[in-house]
Amino acid sequence: MQRLILIRLVEGMITLLIMSMVIFFVVRQTGSPIDLYLPAGATSEQIKELERIFGLDRPLPVQYYSWLWQVLQGNLGISYQTSLPVSQLIAVGLPNSVKLATVALVLAMIPSVMMGVWAAVHRGRTLDYIVRTVAVFGQSVPGFWLGLMLIQLFAVNLGILPVAGMGTWKHYIMPSMTLGTWALAAYARLLRSSMLEVLDTDYILLARIKGVPKRGVIWNHALRNALIPVVTFTGVYFSLMITAGVVTETVFAWPGMGLMLYDAIKLRDFPVVQGMVLVSAAIVIVFNLIVDVLYGYLDPRIRLGGASGGK
């Protein structure tokens, strides 16, 4: 077990290393930031000076090694645009993204559990089809379009919710509905299929034969076991949401990490892009590792080894 965790950690490090290289070199192909940060008539001395400040005057491999060396010491660099340390920007953006993802998850959790259980119990009947169609619908609707339509309805037509930004609890409603729709669908589908598996097992049949009422078997015996994949998926969910929230955050101008990353790409703010991508990938990798370990503890049938990382 410990050996496996160690191996996975080393693998994760290599993964991050490959990724850091890719992002470092690819993001530099998007164009030079110099033109964006100097006025049109800048002299060549000014350009040289800014290149020196940004550290862009050295050969690429040298730039990469010096950046990597700084990262290993915990320094993610300084944003071109705001002149603030990247770590400080992350410290602001990440909690905002996590808050939104949490609210969306809480909103989606209860209805998705109900839907998943109902669909599994009524397998193949009308209710099952309705739940499945609703769930597939939730996964099919483009997030940004849903967001725009919610704005149209609640902010423009009815005028009862703020259009964008972060502030009161009202600001949470539309973004979390947009994110939560996807989560609702994903959880309902996941729970349905895992409930079906559990309902097929002998111990459920035994509980019924022993005379436990159907309702008790479903909500107590079966659901408890069916929730295992759901619990572990929550790890994946958060790692997905923090980065997949980009679209929602852009639509609602939510000051999270996704929006910051989006702006940084447009403004060629290389240190911010590199730092944030690296941090979000590290989160994904760590969460996947935790999920794998947790899976082994929650479900003794599956000990590490067979389980490969994530989905």
Add this chain to the structure above:
Amino acid sequence: MIKAMSNFFRLARKLRRAPVLPAVMLFFCAITALIPYVLMPHSPFDIVLSKQLVPPFWQQGGTFEHLLGTDQLGRDILSRIILGARYSLSVAFAALTLGGVVGLALGMISGYKGGWLDKVLMRVVDSTLAFPLILLAMILVVALRPSITTVIIAIAAIYWARFARVIRGETLSIKEREYVVLARVAGASSFRIMLKHIFPNVLNTWVVLLTLIVGQVIVITATLSFLGVGIPPPAPAWGNMLSEGRGYLTSAWWISFFPGVVITMVVLSFNLFGDWLRDALDPSLRQV
């Protein structure tokens, strides 16, 4: 003969519960993408400034000439949606095919060959999947200069890894089977074994995976347009229409409403179809 017939009947029984509605929807969609110029009532590119922002026909000021209204430049929305099917679907399919084939090949090689090649490839797959995918696609499109080709390449570049990982897993289990081991003993080359013995056995999984992912790819294509790095305008891709309508939410809701409905319906159809195909061909392939 008897075996072939029983196989046929088994397949027929599975097909009986086919999703009719999604299939019809996708059929219409394919027709629309194939012969858009026959179906369009107007030119999707003609700018008619005297007919800006005409609402759909049932609203005050709407006409039957423009059933779904016109956009900010007076272009007919219905016509743009019809031609948009060709753009949006062909880009999605091209990207999916490219990513799918690359993922299939690398997954089979990685799983069959094993060793250091497998280790390296799987680390690359992991790093690709750990990226915030939509942002990676966005950076790639900007780096390669936006065009239809670069959008296809960028989407393929973020989706190949999903295929590679699943196909590798399948290959790992298939290569231990007796017929593969025997083929190797008989002296078949690696290439031949992969082509003749492994490929036919991972094909089901691959096709199911394709149909499960195609919906996501359509949404990602539209999302890239929304983020400003999609298929370059004035191409009437659905995503472009959506993002163009963003600035007119208060005055002309229909510009972004209808393309969104169409995307949702098409993706919904693909997903329902994919679910059914998975249950029929490869039930083990569960995905969230």
